[in-house]
Amino acid sequence: MKRILLPLFLANxxxxxxxxxxxxxxxxxxxxxxxxxxxxxxxxxGEGTLYKVRIPGLAHSSPIVWGDKLFLTTAVSQDEAASxxxxxxxxxxxxxxxxxxxxxxxxxxxxxxxTLWEKVAAKGTPIDKRHVKSTYANSTPCTNGxxxxxxxxxxxxxGYTVDGQFLWKVDLGRMDVGAYDFPSYEWGPASSPILHDGxxxxxxDTQGEDYLLSLDARTxxxxxxxxxxxxxxxxxxxxxxxxGRTEVVCNGSNFVAGYDFRTGKELWRMGTSSKITxxxxxxxxxxxxxxxxxxxxxxxxxxxxxxxxxxxxxRGETSGGFVAWLHFKRGPYMPTPVxxxxxxxxxHNQGIFAAYGLRTGQEHYIKRIPHDGSGFSASPVxxxxxxxxxxxxxxxxxxxxxxxxxxxxxxxxxxxxMASPAISGKTLYLRGRxxxxxxxxx
Numbered sequence: 001m002k003r004i005l006l007p008l009f010l011a012n013x014x015x016x017x018x019x020x021x022x023x024x025x026x027x028x029x030x031x032x033x034x035x036x037x038x039x040x041x042x043x044x045x046g047e048g049t050l051y052k053v054r055i056p057g058l059a060h061s062s063p064i065v066w067g068d069k070l071f072l073t074t075a076v077s078q079d080e081a082a083s084x085x086x087x088x089x090x091x092x093x094x095x096x097x098x099x100x101x102x103x104x105x106x107x108x109x110x111x112x113x114x115t116l117w118e119k120v121a122a123k124g125t126p127i128d129k130r131h132v133k134s135t136y137a138n139s140t141p142c143t144n145g146x147x148x149x150x151x152x153x154x155x156x157x158x159g160y161t162v163d164g165q166f167l168w169k170v171d172l173g174r175m176d177v178g179a180y181d182f183p184s185y186e187w188g189p190a191s192s193p194i195l196h197d198g199x200x201x202x203x204x205d206t207q208g209e210d211y212l213l214s215l216d217a218r219t220x221x222x223x224x225x226x227x228x229x230x231x232x233x234x235x236x237x238x239x240x241x242x243x244g245r246t247e248v249v250c251n252g253s254n255f256v257a258g259y260d261f262r263t264g265k266e267l268w269r270m271g272t273s274s275k276i277t278x279x280x281x282x283x284x285x286x287x288x289x290x291x292x293x294x295x296x297x298x299x300x301x302x303x304x305x306x307x308x309x310x311x312x313x314x315r316g317e318t319s320g321g322f323v324a325w326l327h328f329k330r331g332p333y334m335p336t337p338v339x340x341x342x343x344x345x346x347x348h349n350q351g352i353f354a355a356y357g358l359r360t361g362q363e364h365y366i367k368r369i370p371h372d373g374s375g376f377s378a379s380p381v382x383x384x385x386x387x388x389x390x391x392x393x394x395x396x397x398x399x400x401x402x403x404x405x406x407x408x409x410x411x412x413x414x415x416x417x418m419a420s421p422a423i424s425g426k427t428l429y430l431r432g433r434x435x436x437x438x439x440x441x442x
Contacts, residue, residue: 020065020422020429022142023192023236024379028280030338032423035383041439043394043413043432050427050438053113057104058082059137060190060377063431065424066145069162070110072436073150075136076102084433085132086392086416088350088375092185094129101126101136103152105160110424113438117164127154127174130188133377138190140236140420142200147217149200153177153189157202159220168220176207180231180253180275183207190234190278196246196261199223203250205233212237212250212259226264230254234278235292242286243306249281249288256281256290258307268307270323272299279332280379284339287324287358293333293348300337300346301326302361325361330354336379336420338387340401345382347389349375355403364403370410371395379420383428390417390430413437 017032024030041048057076064071078099103122108115130136141150143162151157154175159167179185191203200215210228215221228250235251239261246261253276255269274294281290283305291300303311307322318326335347343364344356354366374392381388382401386408389397394413400406419431427440 018065018067018425019145020424021144022064022194023062023140023280024336024381024420025423028236028238028282028336029284030336030379030381030420031340032381032383035423035428036426036441037383037386037428037439038441040409041411043415043430043437048439048441050440050442051113052435052437053108054434055106055431055436057102057137058084058135058433060135060418061137061192062140062419063422063429063436064141064143065110065422065429066143066162068110069116070108070422070424070429071141071143071148072106072108072431073137073139073141073152074104074106075152076104084135086374086418088373091132092179092182092187093132094186095132095134098126098129100124103137103155105141105148105150105158107162107164108436110427110429110438113436119160119164119166121150121158122152122155124155128176128188129186134188134190136188138188140192142193142195144195144198144217147195149193149195149217151193151202157193157200157215157220159217167218170215170220172204174208175204177205177232177234178207192236194237194239196239199261201237201248203233203235203237205230205252207232212248212264214264224264226259226266228252231275236280238281238283240283240288240305242283249283249290251277251279251281251290251292253277256301256303268322269310269312270301270303271312272297272326274298274331276333278334280336282337282339285342285358289337289339289344289358291331291337291346293331296329298329298331299326300331300344300356302358324359327356327361327363330366334377338380338382340382340385340387343402345380345387345401347376347380349377351375353389353399353405355405365405367405369397369399369407371397374416377418381421381423383423388421388428390419390421392416392418394432396430
């Protein structure tokens with residue numbers, strides 16, 4: 001028996017390393033081993049680059065991978081000059097692009113970059129505006145190897161087979177997502193769908209009705225819907241399997257909360273978050289890390305598995321009960337933290353990089369990293385103990401993972417990087433403003 005089971009187990013491990021099924025990979029962990037990314041790579045000269053293919057339209061959504069197939073979403077405007085404005089600035093106005101869009105799902109051969117199929121999921125004038133730094137396709141798709149699901153905000157949620165056959169559409173109505181204090185500002189949605197055990201989960205926090213939704217991945221039929229009382233948010237929910245249960249953890253302004261995956265029932269909640277929440281919760285070794293960067297709170301917190309009820313701390317408290325630790329004024333505004341070997345690495349938009357102990361919250365360092373000034377919106381990933389930070393200046397900073405701050409080198413890509421990377425097999429996939437880059441060795 002052992003001779004049979006061991007090879008099967010090892011085969012599953014190898015197969016799993018080929019898949020990056022949703023935003024920042026499985027459970028948004030963003031970690032891969034035995035990748036072997038080139039020591040030096042350059043998207044301009046082509047060094048360390050397997051291929052570079054142009055992707056039509058504009059999107060901040062990340063690539064996802066299953067097997068040999070890579071999936072992307074995009075919004076193609078009739079305005080050929082349509083763009084977005086990267087950089088560090090506080091302006092909240094909407095883009096002038098209100099022309100007819102084609103919302104597309106693309107499937108590429110991950111080895112060659114050749115398009116295998118593309119589908120126009122929706123076409124028409126955008127129902128909502130978008131922030132000048134945003135796009136009409138911010139949400140990363142998800143897949144389980146059978147179904148690929150894409151969410152285009154007010155245009156709807158769409159299910160296709162991985163071979164491009166249309167399965168279903170769910171219309172969630174208008175999603176008015178923008179500044180909580182200036183409702184007339186429309187920034188556009190960014191929360192991504194996740195897929196677990198045949199169910200698609202979506203976090204819908206808007207200026208109107210708020211809820212957590214579970215859909216059947218094959219049919220789009222609603223499994224459950226749980227009402228939330230929240231401000232608009234942009235974070236993606238996370239599946240956490242710990243303490244003998246499976247729950248969905250959601251970032252939120254009023255409460256960070258955990259819900260039963262099967263029923264949608266709320267299990268716990270914790271206050272003291274920011275008024276604007278975008279980073280996705282991540283979990284490792286019995287601790288869930290949740291963060292947000294809007295001042296004055298800007299918290300990053302570690303929550304123990306098995307939480308029940310209202311676990312909000314009292315004024316002035318930074319730990320207790322199910323809250324392992326809490327740091328105010330340390331949370332990132334956009335990038336999702338990444339956990340590696342017991343260390344939580346936090347990247348801030350302004351180029352501040354920090355490391356904390358997963359279980360204790362001990363601050364190992366908080367330092368500024370070198371960049372050209374436009375900042376960081378994409379989330380970092382880890383490969384073989386090195387952290388890759390995609391920047392809006394068209395660079396990727398390579399940092400050493402761990403308790404010691406070390407900038408290894410900077411790689412030039414040549415165009416703004418707003419989407420978080422994907423890793424599959426031996427390749428790092430970077431989506432720039434105009435191209436998809438496959439970084440790897442021949």
